[in-house]
Amino acid sequence: MALFDKFKSGLQKTRQVLNTDVRDLFRAGTILDEEMLEEFEGRLIRSDMGVEAADEIVAELRKKFLGRTVDPPAVAETVNAKLRDLLTGSAGTGTGLAEPAGVEEENPDPLARLTVNPLGPTVVLVxxxxxxxxxxxxxxxxxxxxxxxxxxxxxxxxxxxxxAVEQLTTWAGRIGCEIVTGEMNSDPASVAHRGAVRAKELGADVLILDTAGRLQTQTNLMNELAKIRRVVGKQIEGAPHESLLVIDATTGQNGLSQAEKFSEAAGCTGILLSKLDGSAKGGVVIPIRRRMNIPVKFVGLGEGLDDLAVFEPAKFVRALEI
Ligand SMILES: Nc1nc2c(ncn2[C@@H]2O[C@H](COP(=O)(O)OP(=O)(O)O)[C@@H](O)[C@H]2O)c(=O)[nH]1
Ligand SMILES: [Mg+2]
Structure with missing residues (x-):
């Protein structure tokens, strides 16, 4: 399946929520009233786009259409335009992040989405x-x-x-890439160290470091993460160049405060939003953009090896269009 189609089907549930609601609520020929707007706002919020974004969309509809005869395509277009604005415009914290806004490619180079080390392997901590x-x-x-x-x-x-080690070893075999493993319960920093050595030996482009799950409140585990950073930094200048925080899209807004704190504690530079497929909470991309100081770089669209896409806001909005 082409990447865009995958994107689209991954966002099907989110799109359904928006799409059905526009059609259900704003029927052609009726007069658009405050009750409709309130109902729509509730449904927008349920897509986890956040109250502020939902407010903005509804405010726009109110300004343009309140008390007038409903023209469903015009309503849908206003919602789409506002979504586009929220994701690609200067809305939100306005961090001036280098996010490709209007540019679209079928298959953008995933390396270009990472903070690349020009001098050797680019190290990605996950x-x-x-x-x-x-x-x-x-x-x-x-x-x-x-x-x-x-x-x-x-x-x-x-x-x-x-x-986790077996799982990753199997995948490495299928992909045909090298994997460095350690003894059970051994120091993850030593695995990271050997990974860095191996990546240099091979002249690899990218080294990706897996880590055990942790909460930002678990001091010993957060220290362990800091140790991994120090150890790879000694091997490879500037490493880790990219620190990706994985957020599960199905947790929606709930996962967000936690992610914010984690990101600060771990010095993350990008978000990988997993499990966007089948979640009706795709709207969560909007509050992530608003609240976190780092961009969404990749999105997970399923459990298979090919189910990851480079995140581009413009493509996301197009896949969401109602
Ligand atoms: N539907 C879906 N499932 C995913 C996606 N990414 C991971 N999973 C599933 O989530 C579960 C946990 O994944 P795992 O990689 O072991 O999580 P970890 O503990 O963070 O390493 C597994 O069942 C994965 O197949 C995704 O993008 N979509
Ligand atoms: Mg794991």
């Missing part, structure tokens, strides 16, 4: 809480990079879970 999809997403990212002609080394730094 962290987040338990079960959000770190290990799976790492395999998918390795596949995406390999498909784009890059050489990748994986370091299986979740030494707590045998299953």
């Amino acid at each position: 962290s987040g809480v338990n079960g959000v999809g770190k290990t799976t997403s790492i395999a998918k990212l390795a596949k995406l990079l390999t498909d784009a002609g890059r050489t990748v080394v994986l370091a299986a730094g979740d030494t707590f879970r045998a299953a």
Whole structure:
């Protein structure tokens, strides 16, 4: 399936919520009233786009259409335009993040989405809480990079879970990339260290470090993450160049405060939003953009190896269009 179609089907539930609601609520020929707007706002909020964004969309509809005869395509277009604005415009915290706004390519180079080390392997540290999809997403990212002609080394730094190491080893075999593993319960920093050494030996483009799940309140585990950073930084100048925080889209807004704190504690530079497929909470991309100081760089669209896409706001909005 083409990437865009995957994107579209991944966002089907979110789109359905928006689409059905516009048609249900704003029927052709009726007069658009305050009650309709309130009902619509409630439904927007349920897509987890956040109260502020929902407010803005509804305010726009009120300004343009209140008390007038409903023209459903005009209503839909206003909602779409506002969504586009919220994701690609200067809305929100306005951090001036280097997000490709209007440019669209079928298959953008995944490496270009990372903060690249021009002098050697680019080191990507992946962290987040338990079960959000770190290990799976790492395999998918390795596949995406390999498909784009890059050489990748994986370091299986979740030494707590045998299953995580086995899982990643199997995927590495399928992708055809190297993997460095350690003994169960060994120091993940030593696995990261050996990964960095191996990546340099091979002249690899990218080293991706898996880590065990943790909460930002678990001081010893957060210190462990800091140690991993120090250790790879000694091997490779400036490493980790990219620190990706994995957020599970199905947790929607609930996961967000937690992610904000985690991101600050771990010095994250990008978000990988997993499990966007089948979640009706795709709207969560909007509050992520508003509240977090870092961009969404990749999105997970399923459990398979090919189910990861480079995140581009313009494409996201187009996939969401109602
Ligand atoms: N539907 C869906 N499931 C995913 C996605 N990413 C990961 N998963 C599933 O989430 C579960 C936990 O994934 P895992 O990578 O082990 O999480 P980790 O504990 O953060 O490493 C597994 O069942 C994965 O198949 C995704 O993008 N979509
Ligand atoms: Mg894992």
